[in-house]
Amino acid sequence: MVQSAMVVAAQGGGQPPINLAQLLLVLVVAWTAGRLASRVGYPSILGELLAGILLGPAVIGLLRPAAGLEAIGELGIILMMLYIGMEIDPRDLRRASVPGLLAAAGGFLVPFGLGYVTVLLFGGTVLEGLFVGISVGVTSLATKSRILVDLRLLDTRIAYVLMAAALLSDTATLVIFAAIIGFVEVGAFDIGGTVLVAAEVVGFFAVTAVLGLLVVPWITRRLRAAAMSDRALDVAIVLSVGLGFAELAELAGLHAILGAFVAGMYLREGVLSHRATHAVSQYVRDISIGFLAPVFFVTVGFEITLDVFDTDLALLVSIIAVATLGKVVGTALFYLPTGHGLREGLTVGAAMNGRGAVEIIVAGIGLELGLISTEVFTILVFMAIATTASVPVLLKLGVEWLRRHGELARSEERRRGVVIVGAGPVARALAHSLMPSRPVTLIDTNPTVTGIARREGLRAITADALHEEELRRSGMDDAGTLLALTTNFEVNVLAAQRAREDFLVPNVRVALGATMSEALGAIVDEVGAEPMLDAPVDVGQWDQLLRGNRARIDTLHVDDDTDAEALLERLRAGRSVFPLTVVRDHDRIPFVLVDELLPGDRVVVVHRVDQDERQQVLE
Template sequence: MLIFQLAVILLASKIAGDISVRLGQPSVLGKLLIGIVLGPSVLGVVTNTEVIHEISQIGVILLMFIAGLETDMDEFKRTGKASTSVGVAGIIAPLALGFGAGLAMGQSPIESVFLGLLLSATSVSISVQTLKELGKLKSREGATIMGAAVIDDVLVILALAFLMSFAGGDVNLGMVILKKVAFFAIIILLSWKAVPWVLKKFAPLQVTESTVSAGLIICFLFAYFAEYTGVAAIIGAYIAGVAISLTKFREEIAHKTEAISYSIFVPVFFTSIGVTAQFAGIWENLWLIVFLSVLAIISKLIGGALGAKLSGFNWKNSMAIGSAMVSRGEVALIIAAIGLESGLLTQDMFAVLIVVVLITTIVTPPMMKLFFTGKGTEEDSVALRKNA
């Protein structure tokens, strides 16, 4: 059954991606939507089994690893101030509006803060693919988005730990902060010293694709270490890619990793997001879903855009950056699961927020296409077709 499901996912995602590009949208939008069609909510051809879930996790890790490999470090350094501004403003706006919405819905202050934090989370895995398709990943805007995503992830997780310590959760705030500090200190040291050494040692080995294997080993170990210390695995994978991008092995690893990733793992990741969609009972909470979806989209879009504008971008590029921060993705899903387990979210609210997260993920690619390209150019169309 697994083999059949993989065949269906790969076939459907490629066709849907091509149709999406022909309609002037990023291919990732078609892949997300076809997941909904294939999943239990519509056709029921593909189910979100544990194996499919694990393959999709590998997909998002490899996607962020490739993004790191393609990062222009000189541009990344120049956008540090802008990334901080976008990351912080992109948290303040949804946190404030989410808190106000929670109080208006009759939630307690601590539940309202939790809702605000959940809406503050961002996940740029979808945005990364769209940036690649639009040819913007190596731009100043792309570097700002990637830096802001790292800052956003760390600040939201720290704030969540702080909140849980007051909510009676079994959380040691000092230990959480210590783990984050230890992660970045160790990961920077490893990136500086260990990564080049490992690649040099693996390169001469008399086995097939030793250098690419070394790169993937580094990617997966960094991702595991990030997850172990409470930082999202995708952040660890991204940093691994950045570290390798500074070595002479960058082109070889990037080229061959892309072939592996986009052949199977990344399509499964995109499609599985749609497959996990559950629409049972949403009609009873339709207006709440609409309200929170609009709030989630507007708050992140405006917050990120204001942060970009304050750091010197024009309004068009600021809105483009803000749109890239809208997708909540797996980071928000993890936070929602924590809220359900700790009692800060009811089962009904949990189901509502899952749909909201899915909506923010689906609207992100067309929003980015709109703001990054305006009416679109021939160059943009070529980039879309090339990366489909």
């Protein structure tokens, strides 16, 4: 597939192999449309598809197929699947919850069956039915972080079910797609051909397992031992393995995207160091999702024919209907054995109704191989757009429905851990105040302050909070709260972004300064993080006061005579004291998570000793 695309791209007589002007125009359109879609809470892919349809041959005709675009786009989706594979943790597949497994099964099997039958009823072929079934069965949660943050669902049972279901669904989709491609290569569903296909598939996975678990790690260890490992070599290794596995998949009669996906899963662990893996993963993400893959999704729009609205409108409406109803109802029915109720099952189904990259890629390959018609391909693209657009609306209605009936359940695996980025005096004081009731970990790049923290009996690690694996080592998987308390506000914001996007931490609070760039402010808004206090926080000043014994830890008691609302407002202002925790009954809660103060509460604060700040606050 890759080779043929390259050959086609290189043909064209005296024309250059790549039309650079057209490529530049496609990239500008893709970036602009993707940004607009992201700003309103949808995946950038949706904007890129719509831009390709509106500006392509089907409508305006500003953009047209050009030499080299096909090859660039196909390379983009191969690298994108490599990145997706690197982002999937096999441990998450192993520990996927039973509700997630049931939701994935119902959300895939029911719409798959309905889509397949619908195509046959309208006179389509078996292969068209299979491709439509796969496409309507896919679950893409490309908008998950933004939607879950906006609806405050990150610490709910729904969020964990959705993550597990999407992971299982995408993996199963690629396996089934591989099987279909294998059978197509044989040309008939006879016993001999079936055995041959099965042998090729098994052989592919066996060879990649040996390479991924033994050969590639051995080679990289030898290179590191010879002091030959650097960023450029790490990138070369990852890209070589990804493209090599893609070619192996082609040789086995499968598609290159499956090989790249499998390569990514092997490259995640045991090949490079954690830091190198993360750095290269981000590089692959930037080059694929940020540059090459958008070319594919824009050019997908070039293949659209609007004639389906005249010739196949009934089939288009039927596919969108069975995709939505099959996903929502199928998920809800399979979800019933969990005992979590029909309402929660319907809400999970609504959240799983979005589609994204995988089914568009699958449909595009089906069109390229001549397995589906342009009309069916067009229907699948419009189905993906319509169902993805419905997710925010349907999910919001479902969540409000659950809240009205008191059925919006928090996760059974309640994340009580707290990770504090920074290990200075204020961060250590906060950790000491929280320690009796919940696990706390400090993370800082400065070995001096982490050493002090450990001598004080705190759990502290010397690591970079901007790296995923080091955050995981700090216990971020089990953390319900991240408090970014370094003197570097940029580090605070970027650590918050990583905690939210990579670990879906429900509560993220950030110490922000009086002056902050618009870019950092946009990140805070995008990930749904909140400032530590209402006013800017000078962490460095409070650290100096504690270090010089010019500030001390004290406790404010809230009784029946206290104006609790006014006290809470003054503490949040952060002008005279730095509030740490609220002691309520036998629990200790980070002050930043408290919405109200109750009689009997005790507020642990840091206040200056050179003036009676404590009395000022109480008054």
